[in-house]
Every structure is written in C-alpha cells, then in structure tokens.
Amino acid sequence: MNQETALKKDIGLSVAMSIVIGTVIGSGIFMKPGSVLEYTGNSNLALLAWTLGGLITLAGGLTVAEVATQIPKTGGLYVYMEEVYGKLWGYLSGWVQTVIYGPAVIGALGLYFGSLMVNLFSWDESFGPWIGIGTVLFLTIINNFGTKYGGFIQNLFTIGKLVPIGLIIIFGITKGNEQILNASSGAAVEISMGAAILATLFAYDGWLMVGFVAGEMKDPGKTLPKAIIGGILIVMAAYLLVNVALLHILPASEIVRLGENSAASAATILFGPLGGKLIAVGIAVSIFGCLNGKILTIPRVPFAMAERNQLPMSKTFSQVSEKYGTPIAATYLQVVIAIIMMIVTDPEYLSEMAIFAVYIFYIFAFYAVFKLRNRNRDKKRTYSVPLFPVVPIFAILGSLYIVVSTILNDPLDSFTAIFITVAGLPVYYWLERNNKQDSF
Numbered sequence: 228m229n230q231e232t233a234l235k236k237d238i239g240l241s242v243a244m245s246i247v248i249g250t251v252i253g254s255g256i257f258m259k260p261g262s263v264l265e266y267t268g269n270s271n272l273a274l275l276a277w278t279l280g281g282l283i284t285l286a287g288g289l290t291v292a293e294v295a296t297q298i299p300k301t302g303g304l305y306v307y308m309e310e311v312y313g314k315l316w317g318y319l320s321g322w323v324q325t326v327i328y329g330p331a332v333i334g335a336l337g338l339y340f341g342s343l344m345v346n347l348f349s350w351d352e353s354f355g356p357w358i359g360i361g362t363v364l365f366l367t368i369i370n371n372f373g374t375k376y377g378g379f380i381q382n383l384f385t386i387g388k389l390v391p392i393g394l395i396i397i398f399g400i401t402k403g404n405e406q407i408l409n410a411s412s413g414a415a416v417e418i419s420m421g422a423a424i425l426a427t428l429f430a431y432d433g434w435l436m437v438g439f440v441a442g443e444m445k446d447p448g449k450t451l452p453k454a455i456i457g458g459i460l461i462v463m464a465a466y467l468l469v470n471v472a473l474l475h476i477l478p479a480s481e482i483v484r485l486g487e488n489s490a491a492s493a494a495t496i497l498f499g500p501l502g503g504k505l506i507a508v509g510i511a512v513s514i515f516g517c518l519n520g521k522i523l524t525i526p527r528v529p530f531a532m533a534e535r536n537q538l539p540m541s542k543t544f545s546q547v548s549e550k551y552g553t554p555i556a557a558t559y560l561q562v563v564i565a566i567i568m569m570i571v572t573d574p575e576y577l578s579e580m581a582i583f584a585v586y587i588f589y590i591f592a593f594y595a596v597f598k599l600r601n602r603n604r605d606k607k608r609t610y611s612v613p614l615f616p617v618v619p620i621f622a623i624l625g626s627l628y629i630v631v632s633t634i635l636n637d638p639l640d641s642f643t644a645i646f647i648t649v650a651g652l653p654v655y656y657w658l659e660r661n662n663k664q665d666s667f
Contacts, residue, residue, distance in 0.1 A: 238444045240453055246520050247434050247458025248389075252465065253336060253517030255430030256392065257510055260470050261486040266423035270410040270479050276420060277470055280427030281463035283625030288434055288459045290593045290619045292452035293612045297599050299444070299451065304435055304585075304592055305528050309535070311595040315655065320588040321532045322651035323644075328581035329525035330564035336518040337363040338569055340511065347507045360566055362515070366522045367562045371548070371555045391509025392465055395490065398497045399472025406478075407471055413480030421632050428629060430466070432582065433517075434459055435589075452610040522558070530557035536662050537655070584644040586629045593622040 238246075260273075267273045291307075300306045305324060309317020341359030345352055434455060444450045469490075473482055476493040485492050490510070494502030533544035544557045596612060596619050612618050634641045 238450070240450050243444060243450050243454035244458045244461075246524060247454055248461055249516045249520035251431060251433040251458070251462045251517075252392075253433070253514055256466055256469055256513070257490040257506075258486075259426050259430045260473055261483045261489055262426050263423045263470075264412040264479055265414040265483045266419050266426065268412050268414060268418040270406075270412075270474050271408055272418075272420060273412075273423065273479075274467065274470060276423035277427050277466050278463075280424050280431055281459070281466065283424075283428060283622065283628075284431040284434060285456070285459050285463065286618045286622040286625065287589065287593060288455040289612050290596050290622045291435060292455045293608065293610055294592060294595050294599060295451045295455075296610045297603065297608065300531070303524075303528065304588055305531055307592050307595055308588060311598055312591060314535075314537075316591065318532070318537050318655050319648060319651055320585075320591075321528050321537065322654070323581060323584045323588070323648050324525070325529045325532065325538070325561070326564070326651070327644075327647060328585055329521070329528060329561050330568055331581055333363060333518065333521050333525065333561065333565040334359075334568040336514055336521065337565065340514045340518060343507065343511050343514065347504070347511065356569055360569055362518065363522070363562060363565060363569075366515075366519050367558055370519070370523050371553050371558055389465070391494075391506055391512070392469060395493060395497070395506070396465075396468045396472045399476045399493060400468070402497060403472065403475030405475050407474045410474060410479035412483045414483055421628070422636070425629060425632050425636075427466070428625075429582065431459075431462065433520075434462070435592075449609065522562070526554055526558035526561045529560050530554035533557060537658060539654075539658070580640045580644045580647075583630065583633045583641050584648050586626050586633075590623055590626045590630070593619050593626065 263276050264270065264273045267276055294307050294311075295303075298307055298310045300310075305317055305321035308320040337359035338356060339359075340362055341355035341357070342352075344350070344358050345355045473489060473493055476496055477485070477489060481492075482489045491503040491506045494506035496502070498505060529538060529544055532538050533541040535541075538544055544554075544560055546556050547553065548555050597616070
C-alpha cells in the first residue's frame, strides 16, 4: 500500500491556517521590534520594514500556493523541488531541512521555552534545558497520536497566543500616549533598511511548513491556498499592530534600549506589576504553540525522503503507524537530532545558518510556478497566483535579497551553510548506488 495514501486526511482549513499562524508567530513578534527600530533609526521606516517584509512573505505564499495545489503531496518544499527540478535538488533541500534546519528550530524553541519557564517561576537556570527537552518529548507523543490531536493543540495554543497579543494591541492603541510616527530611535548605528527587512523576514519565516502536511488535508486544492494567504495576512496584521501599540506605549528609543523586554515593560505600564508576568505567560504560550507546529510538520520531510529511499534506514523512517496514521519513526528522528543539539550546541546559531540555505531553495520554489505553467499549460488549475508574473517575480527578488544580504553581512556562516548542503552529496550518491544494486 502507498504510504502517502495511508496518512489520515484529518486536516481542515482551521487547523491548516493555525499551522501557518502557529509556526510563524513564536518569539519574533516580541523580540524583533527593538532590532528593526535600531536598524531603521525611526518609527516610520520601521513600520515600512515590517510592511515590506510582510509583502515579500505574502508574495511567496501566493506563489507557493499555486505550486502546492499542483503538487498536493506530503513533504512541502522537498517534494516541490523533486517534482520540478529532479531527484538531486529535491534531496538537497530535504537534506538541509532534515539534518539542520528542522531539528535546530525545534531545539531552539525548546530551549527558549525552558529558559522562559525558569525565569517565570524563579527556578534554577540549570533546569531550563531539561524543561525544554521534556516539552519537546511531550509534544512529540501528542502528535504521534494523530494529526487531529496535534491539530487540536495547534488550534488551542494559536488562539491562546493571540489573546495577550490582542490585549497589547487593544489597550496599547487606546491607552498609550506616545508618538507613533516620526519617532526617533536614538540609535547611533548606521541606518540599514536592508538589515531591518532581513530581521522581519526571519520573524515571518515558517509559513511554508503547512505544505508539509498537504497529503493529510481533506481538500488540499482549496484548503492550502486559503490557509497560506489567510494565515500570512493575520500574522502581518498582528506584527504591524503590535509595533504600533508598543510605539504608542513606549518611546521608540526606549523600545530599542529594552530590546526583547520591551513587550513585558509595555504590559507592566498597561496592566500593573502583574503585566510583566502576564506577557511572559503569553510568550510561553506563543513558543509552545510554535513548537507544536514545528513538531507536527517538520518530520514530514524525512518521511517523504524515506518513501523515496533517500535516507539511510529508509524502510524504518517511511513507516506509518497503522493505529494513528502518523510517521512516528520520522518524527523521532527529528526529535533525537534536536535533543542532541539542545544538549551539545547552540541550535539558534545553526538555525540562522540554515535559513540562508533554505532561502536558496525558496527561490527555486518560487520560480517553479513558471516551469509548472509551461509544463501543465493544458491542465486546469484549481488556484492561480494573482497578478502573474508580478507576484512571483517580487517573491524571487525578495528571497535573492536575503541571500545576497546574508553573504555580504555574514560570509563565514553563509559558506558554512553551503558546505553542509554540499556535504549531503556523498550520502546521496552512496544511497543511489545501493538502490541500483538492490534493483538487480
């Protein structure tokens, strides 16, 4: 039996949209406002940077939605690359996501959640990593019971994370009295609109994760475009409104000075001494929901690779639980790598390095819409990217901007990411040789 068809199709629009929102809104909405203000020098340019970052992300979402509806299979970016560009390119994108990007993001979120919890309850800092590891394992078990359970958690905590965000927006805009527009950040660094947009794009990253579970959607042709577009618009609105609210509560220079603590300080002003605790709980909920979304979606990449015999022990990692209809072995593969990273290294550093490589593949994914239209010119599409070809070109240029900016600003990490990507080639050729031998 085809394992793809064995996956239960339990995911509807609400869960799919909550995956988009949940995997994007994590800590970035609370941590990035100060950085963006520092890079831009004033509130006008900062809000423009958040808007441009959102538009680049939206253009990417609108473009990939067309690619995804023509290739509605579990695996997301990995499958798109393989279907459009061939086995090798699909493998390389899957290799980067499986070995570095996915586990590093899970590990980073787990560690951040653990650190947040020990600070919230004044526990010993040494407990933080173990709380993070325990949380990762707990969510892994929940998601292995089936996507409807992981989806329930995703819906619940997506709603939960929007509550404190909503409180800051409503009370910040209505109760604040600071200047919103033309407010100087007071930062002494050289103004860099490029670095500011880059910071917002890192905060927007994660929306493509929903494509990983296309094979488990009830009606991917209709659900996937709505989920991507609706989810990104909600995230974009939340990011902009939180920034407006913070600027209305705190002077721009104070947001830069406080950095990631600016949201807690704003909450204290709005709601009193308990405000800081309230926003800390809100951030914990946000991280928890984001972490759940990653654990729900990321393992579908090694699962899809294993189905194609592109991983060692592919027979094991391509198995689907007969009882729960979930890829349990592939999920534990990602979680084990993530936990090792949590124990021995800094996964946040690795995830930043991996994002560079992922954005190279994003460019290919956006360009795929042109190749698919040419290849399937006689086939009817259930969804077409609007304003073609302007929107896909805008998405490609935005991603190229990320790649070039990262090379110029951080060449060492960029070339390290390229090295790790290329290091997957010997594994690929070894697996291909073994597969050919087995076929004789």
